[in-house]
Amino acid sequence: MDEYQLDYFKENGFVRKQCPKCGKNFWTRDAETEFCGDPPCVSYSFIGAPVFKKEYDISSMREAYLSFFEKHGHTRVSRYPVIARWRDDIYLTIASIADFQPFVTSGLVPPPANPLTISQPCIRLDDLDAVGRSGRHLTTFEMMAHHCFNKRGEEIYWKDRTVELCDSLLKSLGLDLDAVTYKEAPWAGGGNAGPSVEVMVGGLELATLVFMDLKQTKGGSIDIKGDSYEKMDNYIVDTGYGLERFVWASKGSPTIYDAVFPKIVNELMDLAGIEHAIDNPEYAEIFSQNARMAGVMDISGQANLLQLRKKVADSIGTTVEKLQRIMVPVESVYSITDHTRCLAFMLGDGIIPSNVKAGYLARLVLRRTLRLMKELEIREPLIEIIEMQIRNFPEYPEFKERLDTIREIVGLEEEKYADTIERGTKLVRKTAQHFKEKKEKMPLGEIIQLYDTHGIPPEITREVAKEIGIDIELPDTFYSLVAKKHSKAEEDEDKALKLDLPQTRKLYYEYPEQSDFEATVLDVIEKNIVLDRTIFYPEGGGQPADHGTLSVNDYVANVTDVQSLNGVIVHETDSDFGFKKGDTVKGILDWERRLAHMRHHTATHIVNEAAKSVLGKHIWQTGAQKSTDRARLDLTHFKRISEDEFKEIELRANRSVMKNLPVHIDWMDRIEAEKRYGFVLYQGGVPPGKDIRILRVGNDVEACGGTHVSNTGFIGPIKLLKTERIQDGVERIEFSAGEAAIKRLQERDDLLNKASEALRVSPEQLPDTVNRFFEEWKDFKKENERLKAELAEARVKAMMGDAVDVNGLKVLAKKIPHADVEELIKVATEFSKNDDVVAILASDKSGVKIVVAAGARAQKLGVNSGAIVREMSKLVGGGGGGKPGIAQGGGTDASKIEEALEKGVEMVREKVG
RNA sequence: GGGCCUGUAGAUCAGGGGUAGAUCGUUGCGUUCGCAACGCAAAGGCCGCGGGUUCGAAUCCCGCCGGGUCCA
Numbered sequence: 012m013d014e015y016q017l018d019y020f021k022e023n024g025f026v027r028k029q030c031p032k033c034g035k036n037f038w039t040r041d042a043e044t045e046f047c048g049d050p051p052c053v054s055y056s057f058i059g060a061p062v063f064k065k066e067y068d069i070s071s072m073r074e075a076y077l078s079f080f081e082k083h084g085h086t087r088v089s090r091y092p093v094i095a096r097w098r099d100d101i102y103l104t105i106a107s108i109a110d111f112q113p114f115v116t117s118g119l120v121p122p123p124a125n126p127l128t129i130s131q132p133c134i135r136l137d138d139l140d141a142v143g144r145s146g147r148h149l150t151t152f153e154m155m156a157h158h159c160f161n162k163r164g165e166e167i168y169w170k171d172r173t174v175e176l177c178d179s180l181l182k183s184l185g186l187d188l189d190a191v192t193y194k195e196a197p198w199a200g201g202g203n204a205g206p207s208v209e210v211m212v213g214g215l216e217l218a219t220l221v222f223m224d225l226k227q228t229k230g231g232s233i234d235i236k237g238d239s240y241e242k243m244d245n246y247i248v249d250t251g252y253g254l255e256r257f258v259w260a261s262k263g264s265p266t267i268y269d270a271v272f273p274k275i276v277n278e279l280m281d282l283a284g285i286e287h288a289i290d291n292p293e294y295a296e297i298f299s300q301n302a303r304m305a306g307v308m309d310i311s312g313q314a315n316l317l318q319l320r321k322k323v324a325d326s327i328g329t330t331v332e333k334l335q336r337i338m339v340p341v342e343s344v345y346s347i348t349d350h351t352r353c354l355a356f357m358l359g360d361g362i363i364p365s366n367v368k369a370g371y372l373a374r375l376v377l378r379r380t381l382r383l384m385k386e387l388e389i390r391e392p393l394i395e396i397i398e399m400q401i402r403n404f405p406e407y408p409e410f411k412e413r414l415d416t417i418r419e420i421v422g423l424e425e426e427k428y429a430d431t432i433e434r435g436t437k438l439v440r441k442t443a444q445h446f447k448e449k450k451e452k453m454p455l456g457e458i459i460q461l462y463d464t465h466g467i468p469p470e471i472t473r474e475v476a477k478e479i480g481i482d483i484e485l486p487d488t489f490y491s492l493v494a495k496k497h498s499k500a501e502e503d504e505d506k507a508l509k510l511d512l513p514q515t516r517k518l519y520y521e522y523p524e525q526s527d528f529e530a531t532v533l534d535v536i537e538k539n540i541v542l543d544r545t546i547f548y549p550e551g552g553g554q555p556a557d558h559g560t561l562s563v564n565d566y567v568a569n570v571t572d573v574q575s576l577n578g579v580i581v582h583e584t585d586s587d588f589g590f591k592k593g594d595t596v597k598g599i600l601d602w603e604r605r606l607a608h609m610r611h612h613t614a615t616h617i618v619n620e621a622a623k624s625v626l627g628k629h630i631w632q633t634g635a636q637k638s639t640d641r642a643r644l645d646l647t648h649f650k651r652i653s654e655d656e657f658k659e660i661e662l663r664a665n666r667s668v669m670k671n672l673p674v675h676i677d678w679m680d681r682i683e684a685e686k687r688y689g690f691v692l693y694q695g696g697v698p699p700g701k702d703i704r705i706l707r708v709g710n711d712v713e714a715c716g717g718t719h720v721s722n723t724g725f726i727g728p729i730k731l732l733k734t735e736r737i738q739d740g741v742e743r744i745e746f747s748a749g750e751a752a753i754k755r756l757q758e759r760d761d762l763l764n765k766a767s768e769a770l771r772v773s774p775e776q777l778p779d780t781v782n783r784f785f786e787e788w789k790d791f792k793k794e795n796e797r798l799k800a801e802l803a804e805a806r807v808k809a810m811m812g813d814a815v816d817v818n819g820l821k822v823l824a825k826k827i828p829h830a831d832v833e834e835l836i837k838v839a840t841e842f843s844k845n846d847d848v849v850a851i852l853a854s855d856k857s858g859v860k861i862v863v864a865a866g867a868r869a870q871k872l873g874v875n876s877g878a879i880v881r882e883m884s885k886l887v888g889g890g891g892g893g894k895p896g897i898a899q900g901g902g903t904d905a906s907k908i909e910e911a912l913e914k915g916v917e918m919v920r921e922k923v924g
Numbered sequence: 925g926g927g928c929c930u931g932u933a934g935a936u937c938a939g940g941g942g943u944a945g946a947u948c949g950u951u952g953c954g955u956u957c958g959c960a961a962c963g964c965a966a967a968g969g970c971c972g973c974g975g976g977u978u979c980g981a982a983u984c985c986c987g988c989c990g991g992g993u994c995c996a
Contacts, residue, residue, distance in 0.1 A: 366993070367925080431992080437936085464929040466993045736990090789970085832980070836943050858979065862942095877942090889979035893942045900942085901979030 014206035015195050019171040041189040048192035048211030051307035057213030058299045061263035064185025070406055072258050073130050076155045079180050085157050086124030092360040093134050094369050096690040097697055102369035107131035107156035108249045118245040120701045123682045126159035126167055132356055136372060141310050143346030146266040146302025151353040152255050159248035173220050173248050177210060202227045204240050215260055218252040265298035268345040275399055279344045283387040300326055343383045350380040355400040358417045359410035361629050363647040364424050365740025377424050394421040416627050420649045435467035439475040447481055514578040516544035523718055526600040535590045540582045546600060547582060549575035552695055553635040554608050554717045559600040604639055610726045611642040613719045614748035618644055620711035621663035625656050632694035633741055640751040648742045652734045661731040667709050671724035675707040688712045728752040803837035818923045820869050822849045824912040830854040839864035849874055851915035858903040859887040870895050873922040883911040
């Protein structure tokens with residue numbers, strides 16, 4: 012391909028070669044180089060043989076990189092959070108380019124600087140299993156990068172300059188440039204594609220230089236792996252230099268972990284009581300060998316791991332078992348080191364552990380870390396290690412600010428995990444015992460169930476079951492089996508109708524206080540009307556659409572819904588009148604509805620701000636919905652909001668109202684706004700477009716497209732109604748504002764008044780009185796129970812004489828008026844304590860109730876209470892059943908009671924007589 | 925966002941249309957110089973809430989509330 016025939020290569024004595032192993036092309040200065048430089052074609056040669064002229068640590072390498080590019084015309088940009096707040100398609104920041112997607116890369120929004128350089132912390136959890144084991148995998152890494160956003164006709168630099176910069180950077184670090192190969196590796200991903208070169212040194216991929224200039228397009232002329240692409244107008248230099256790998260290459264340590272965080276690895280080794288393995292040359296060689304071999308293979312999954320172990324064991328002349336004994340604890344230490352760094356970033360950037368979304372990922376890492384710590388018998392609290400990491404990052408002072416919150420979160424998470432494990436262990440014991448008694452194997456379904464519904468990892472199930480004495484085999488594919496159980500949600504089809512109409516002028520922004528307007532009809536699609544301008548707010552940002560009327564002369568149609576389709580606003584009406592293109596219509600808003608929405612919307616911002624000030628900086632809005640009579644606001648928080656906090660939020664929100672703060676609205680350049688206010692702007696979601704609407708009320712600043720009152724005083728009272736935990740880690744606050752709030756308060760008063768009237772006490776006395784009533788009610792119930800038992804005894808004595816003799820059995824058939832089932836049962840049971848008595852009782856309470864009880868001897872003779880009751884009940888139009896000793900039944904026809912009793916006696920006679 | 929599990933005595937749980945149970949804990953009595961242990965006995969339940977089905981619901985169905993958990 013011509014894509015790679017760079018002038019720079021030609022002018023600097025590079026030769027293009029084809030790797031005899033993988034067949035890929037690569038460029039090198041050294042004509043002797045045979046292979047492409049990429050594992051598995053070659054293996055690591057830098058371990059024990061550092062490639063730069065001196066050793067760097069994380070911060071000195073980062074600084075060397077950024078200042079190099081600064082010197083070469085790039086502007087240094089601060090890092091973005093690891094939680095991708097500005098995007099709704101990914102949770103975590105996975106690459107430096109992710110910072111600039113989608114609006115900068117699409118060309119809609121200019122970059123914060125151009126060209127720019129950045130060192131962006133990224134988190135990828137895809138290879139979690141390999142972390143610690145492969146010697147090179149990390150969940151968290153910094154992607155150093157320089158980006159250049161070009162437009163046709165406005166090119167800043169492209170491929171040649173990019174490779175040149177890479178070369179000179181490497182040279183400035185003291186690399187012998189003969190040692191580097193640029194491997195051709197076309198790149199595609201996320202709807203974009205382009206040529207790319209991988210920068211290989213010593214068998215390690217230090218960087219990737221991507222030249223993104225294609226976008227996936229239907230019917231595009233360029234075909235890559237079956238998808239068609241087209242050239243973009245804007246084309247982007249997207250580089251990624253692995254900071255940790257550079258550090259590793261500069262030190263040549265056995266593993267990346269030893270290179271990047273030697274201090275923490277050492278401290279953890281101490282805590283775990285493990286010998287400082289890497290100081291021991293013999294051990295260092297094992298880990299070097301392991302990293303070299305892992306470098307050339309995929310080690311995901313048990314089978315692959317075992318294969319690696321075997322290779323390493325063979326190469327140093329030992330057994331797999333011995334090797335495992337040495338390596339596993341050290342690998343765990345590496346993992347913990349990596350994971351706690353990951354947690355420092357996640358929690359430091361404000362992720363709240365939860366069972367959904369990014370919070371779930373945080374919990375996953377956290378629990379994995381706790382498990383590893385337990386295995387190593389590290390008793391130090393997790394937070395201590397995370398704090399160690401935070402102290403180790405003086406370049407991220409923002410983490411220290413949040414330390415108190417982080418401490419509380421980690422503490423709570425540790426407790427939760429301990430609870431889960433404890434509950435889990437009990438459950439597993441029980442389940443295992445069950446199968447042991449049945450002398451069966453524990454079925455796989457059961458183990459999946461334990462994991463799926465109770466969160467008990469299969470490893471723990473196996474361990475606990477072993478104690479009970481049951482062996483369990485776990486398939487390698489366990490986790491994919493679980494995944495299979497959960498079907499995927501179908502994606503809705505995109506059926507947005509395309510309108511070839513100009514953007515509607517948004518009068519609701521220009522005249523927020525106005526409730527009527529005139530406009531021209533641009534199009535009519537059935538009952539949907541498009542105007543050139545409108546004052547009707549379309550549904551969006553959690554605010555419902557405006558209602559009102561549209562009229563032409565005398566004809567009036569109701570507007571029932573308003574939607575915005577890419578800026579074209581469509582009014583859905585109930586009209587059967589033919590609105591025509593060109594008509595001038597008069598629109599009138601249902602102002603009460605709109606006003607209620609405005610109040611609730613501005614109130615939402617105020618409550619959000621109040622919640623943040625009461626609960627802490629980690630509070631982040633995850634959703635909100637307004638209506639005319641209430642609004643709700645979902646916030647990330649790691650525990651339930653207490654009653655006191657609830658009241659305090661309410662109080663502070665109302666104080667903001669009483670201050671009558673002005674509501675400022677400005678349209679701002681997106682990048683400018685992000686720079687000034689940060690990503691807190693995107694509480695309510697990420698709006699599209701170059702310019703965004705910024706709303707400021709008090710200390711709250713958000714990008715918001717909603718309609719608002721001009722001063723907080725217009726909101727009126729804000730009444731918090733309740734909090735709810737909609738998900739672990741997400742609290743929902745419901746409230747009403749303005750007139751709706753007053754209505755709520757009145758409704759509550761009504762409830763209180765009704766309740767106190769019913770009890771004839773004042774509302775103040777209500778709690779005490781209700782309490783007393785409830786206690787008394789319980790006492791009476793018990794009393795009643797006791798009296799019934801006494802009464803039953805008395806009745807038995809009184810009625811014994813009425814029994815008829817049936818072949819030696821005493822059969823008593825009697826109607827006891829008004830008795831309820833319980834009474835009947837008590838009496839019947841009392842009778843049947845006599846072995847030879849059969850009691851057949853009935854009452855006429857709410858229809859017919861029947862109870863039959865038979866003494867022990869009667870039962871032996873074949874009297875079956877259940878059968879008798881069944882037959883009797885049929886007669887009275889119902890059903891019944893029970894055990895031979897006692898049975899209940901009933902029906903609806905009270906006039907047949909005598910008949911039923913006779914039937915009962917007859918049945919006994921049939922059996923015995 | 926999509927599932928699944930779960931709510932019974934102070935605690936841990938069993939039962940799963942037909943008189944609400946076990947163990948521990950509590951209280952009393954016995955035994956003891958006293959304690960522990962043991963023996964006997966008792967107290968302690970809106971079976972989460974509201975509807976429905978049924979002669980009858982802790983149990984089945986629906987809704988709500990609370991707790992847990994998995995997947996994306």
